[in-house]
Amino acid sequence: MRTVLKWFALVVAVLAVPAVGAAVAALSAFGALYSPGPDRPVPAAAPPGHDPAKPTAVVVVGDRGAVVSDTLAPYEILAATGRFNVYTVAPHREPKPLTGGLDLLPDLSFADLATRLGAKAPDLVVVPALPDVGEPSTEPVKTWLRAQAAHGAKLLSVCNGGGVLASTGLLDGRLATAHWLKLDAFAGDYPAVHWVRGQRFVDDGDVVTTAGILSGIDGTLHWVERLAGRAVAADVAKAVGWTRYGTAVPVHPPASMPDAAAIVNAAFRWQPDEIGVLLADGVGEIELASVFDTEGQSLSSRTLAVSADGAPIRSRHGLTFVPRAALAAADLDRLLVPGATRGVTPPPGGPAPEYVHDRPGFAYDTAVSALSRRTDVATARWTAKVLELPVDGVVFEGRAWPWLPTALPIALVLLGAAAIVVVRRVRAPRAGRRPS
Secondary structure, eight states: OHHHHHHHHHHHHHHHHHHHHHHHHHHHHHHHTTOOOOOOOOOOOOOOOOOTTSOEEEEEOBTTBBOHHHHHHHHHHHHHHSSSEEEEEESSSSOEEETTTEEEEOSEEHHHHHHHHTTOOOSEEEEOOOTTTTSGGGHHHHHHHHHHHHTTOEEEEOTTHHHHHHHHTTTTTSEEOOOTTTHHHHHHHOTTSEEOOSOSEEEOSSEEEESSTTHHHHHHHHHHHHHHOHHHHHHHHHHHTOTTTTSOOOOOOOOSSOOHHHHHHHHHOSSOEEEEEEEOTTOOHHHHHHHHHHHHHHTSEEEEEEESSSOOEEOTTSOEEEOSEEGGGOOOSEEEEOTTOOOOOOOTTOOOEEETTOSSSOHHHHHHHHHHHHSOHHHHHHHHHHHTOOGGGOOOOSOSSOHHHHHHHHHHHHHHHHHHHHHHHHHSOOTTOOOO
């Protein structure tokens, strides 16, 4: 028995280093997605003008941020139609971290929006996934959502924004959906909701809920179709490059845990690349989201929003983003440039710019393809799955698997086993040795 216990203890000792390292790295990888930025001056408000003849759509962001694609893809689609007043709103007007570290300065606070609309609620409220769903910090958003619904606002939840709506009670007794990674948990947390699997979106009258991340595009186009007509929806789908409008887009099957590539990236990339993402005036909101979400969901890197001089920028449809550093002051391993910007001059000794959208196609198709070249195909396929991105438009290139991070735990186990063998041999009595 002592021998068995001794060997068990040795095995535990050998596995302890990679196990502890994996736990710390995984927590860091997931925590980095919503890490807040440094304190910076808040630029003056510059929301778009208001046309009382148009319906108003708002995308709400919580105090702790939101998922970048859930927020920006619906925003660009609604804004690009030209048929809506479109605003981003939050409990307070201060920079909010979108996943990957893209800090959005909302157009309006809840109080500002009330001043602009008077007693009227927005016609459509878009609810993205929030990092703190079910926690007390979401109470301002939940209270506001209940009030808007009570005054007739139509609702669209994107991805795990379904959990946010469920936590308000507004989905009780309704059909709804959410990301396949969270449906089981939501079914346990919110049993009064009739959760639906296998659909990109679920229309339950004045509430539409969508499945994983980019299913929000389908749900937004569905609301555009209902509010402005099918021709408008088709035109804006074409404008943003979403060729799948009007087709039966498949939903990825559920899984009880992340793919092996995701586990390896989260747990054993102990020094992930620091990737700068250059913000420039006029960049498309979906283009921005495609870079930050592709890199963030891959769990293979850390992204840092930079601008040429560290100043805020305005996107194609007027959103304000506050970078976390100036390009010259950032210590980067790589520099990604989203959108149509070209001719970027890196600082002395800095990495050469990589133009993510240098190929035709939907912004996410191009970004995931670039990820496969930079990392590996398995990581890129996992990322597409999490994003709910159909892969028919993605060109997968590069290595098949993340071999280097995979080798790390194997090397640590072998080194630990070798150390144990050496120690046992040193301590073992030499054959034939007699005490003097």
